[in-house]
Amino acid sequence: MKSKAVNSLSLLAYFLVIIGMTFIVFNSIILLRTHEQIPVQDITDNPSFDKKDLPLKEGEWFGVLIAPSQNKKVPIYEGTSSDILSKGAGHYSASASPEDSDNTIISGHRDTYFRFLKDVSKNDKIIIQTKKGIFTYRIRKTDIVSASADNILTPKSRPILTLTTCFPFSYIGDAPDRYILTADLIKQEINK
Template sequence: MKKYLPIFIIIAGLVFIGYGVWEVVDISHKTEQTLDEAKLALKSPSGKNKGSDKEEFKPKFGEAVGILEIPKINAELPIVEGTDADDLEKGVGHYKGSYYPDENGQIVLSGHRDTVFRRTGELKKGDQLKVKLPYGSFSYEIDKTKIVDQADTSIITLQHNKEELILTTCYPFSYIGNAPKRYIIYGKRI
């Protein structure tokens, strides 16, 4: 039995690695598919996100609603309504109850650190972020970043006093397993 133990460990390791690779490929495929849906929604105002009029913009959960562009890292990411696990597998999730551009409130977008927000640690104060929706394109400039404990919910205030874009992801970026902290990026409208 002892002579088969190393073979069993190697096989178990290969299965574990294979599963991890399959997950990354699957999520990447879902994100690309959702990006295509988001581009279609932007081109076709009469499509599933209804009109190009802001008042008609009422996305459903799980629906591709727009695109988040991050020029510094050459990223074009689909924005999905909702932040459930299924939604975040498709792209950047728009937090339920938060606002959209031109609604004078807190816009909260979340994503996984090992998929869509893999390179957000490279972003610095002054870098640009762009949100494209069926009713317009909106530019933001990063004005600060912050690292908080994973249980800290004070970031999401859902304030309705001024427009601000907030990106959230887990931290540290290279952590294996459930990360103990959150990386927050604040953007102001320009």
């Protein structure tokens, strides 16, 4: 009797180990892919940006987010649908563009393109490069808010960058909170 119980527990333990290892390998593959050099369109490959090109259509290339302290480059596309966020970060269409004196909101998945946000620090720089120019921001603060919070959408009277992703970073499934990074514009180089 005791032997059957020990065998059953051993079989269960082996089964759980196999499931756990499968999970670890699968997640490792995903993480390795996100650490590979992400192909980013070169700014010089894009034609000049005219007023007639505004607004961008959903899914169109918006720019590149660069985090120098983390050695990361993330492509940004217009919109925040799941298709868009599967290939990079997404510019929230109802928010401002970096050249505007308002709130530019960019979102990304915590388990792929925005995973590096867990390692940034106050005063680190974030650079947004678009067809319009290069915009350098300094991180002012990070917050954790409820997934239902909508105060990040509030317009601002000065140019700021808001990056959003789900939180906690290690959560499996739909995370209950949002990680919000706020950065102030410190330099802009507008293309002429």
